[in-house]
Each structure stands twice: as structure tokens, then as C-alpha cells.
Amino acid sequence: MANLSKIQNRFDQLSSLIHEVEASQEVADFELLKHALLIWKSETDAVLDQEFPNYTPEVDDFRRRWNRPMAGNSTKNGILKKLRNDRTDLRLILPSEQPVVKPATKQELPEYAITDYARALFNI
Numbered sequence: 001m002a003n004l005s006k007i008q009n010r011f012d013q014l015s016s017l018i019h020e021v022e023a024s025q026e027v028a029d030f031e032l033l034k035h036a037l038l039i040w041k042s043e044t045d046a047v048l049d050q051e052f053p054n055y056t057p058e059v060d061d062f063r064r065r066w067n068r069p070m071a072g073n074s075t076k077n078g079i080l081k082k083l084r085n086d087r088t089d090l091r092l093i094l095p096s097e098q099p100v101v102k103p104a105t106k107q108e109l110p111e112y113a114i115t116d117y118a119r120a121l122f123n124i
Contacts, residue, residue, distance in 0.1 A: 004094060006050075007047060007048070007094060008094065010040075010090060011087065013040060014083055017033070017036065017037065017040060017083055018080065018083050018084070018087075020033060020036070021033055021076060021079050021083065022080070030075045030076060030079065033079060037083070041066060041086075044086075044090075045063070048062070056093075058089070058093040059093060061089055061092070062089035062090065062093065065086075065089060066086065
């Protein structure tokens with residue numbers, strides 16, 4: 001099972017990156033933010049490689065979306081879209097590794113209760 005705290009840490013860092021991008025005003029800031037984003041992505045890839053050595057669809061989606069070119073009418077919008085996509089993908093990776101809690105099974109009816117009910121229902 002993957003170390004979810006490491007993945008959660010990568011996920012938590014996205015909020016500060018998104019706030020930085022939203023607060024930035026100059027083109028020079030975007031180059032610094034792109035660099036910070038690339039560092040975040042390389043560190044996140046290292047964590048995912050360590051925690052998921054085998055193929056998982058969620059990790060593959062995260063990587064495939066990252067490799068797409070930035071979309072948006074400006075550099076700032078493109079960076080924000082990429083960060084929000086990353087947040088969505090990591091959010092999907094986290095629950096995929098959570099242990100599945102099975103609901104408690106219903107208590108079986110005793111045999112005599114089923115038989116009595118069937119007799120009353122079918123006038124046996």
C-alpha cells in the first residue's frame with residue numbers, strides 16, 4: 001500500500017502554488033512560477049514512482065495530463081489550469097489507495113422466521 005501521507009503532502013502544496021499564481025502580476029513572476037511548478041512536478045513524480053512502482057490508471061492519468069501543452073488564453077490561465085488538473089488527479093489517486101470499508105452485513109433472518117413468513121404469505 002502506498003504511503004498516503006507523502007502523496008497528501010504533494011497535494012497540500014498545490015494550494016500555495018495556486019495562490020502564488022493567482023497573486024502574481026508580472027510575466028517575470030510566471031517564469032519563476034513555472035520553475036517552481038517543474039520542481040513540484042519532479043518531486044511528485046519521484047514520490048509516485050516510489051509509492052506506485054506498478055501501473056495504476058490514476059497515476060497514468062496524472063502523468064498524461066501533465067504532458068499536454070498548457071491551455072488558456074494567457075500564461076497565467078494555462079498555469080492555473082494545469083495546477084487545477086493536477087489537484088484533481090491527485091485527489092483521485094488518494095481515495096484509490098484508501099482501504100475499502102465494507103458495510104456491515106445485515107443480520108440473517110433465522111430459518112424459522114423465513115418459513116413462517118412464507119407459510120403466511122402463500123397460505124401453506
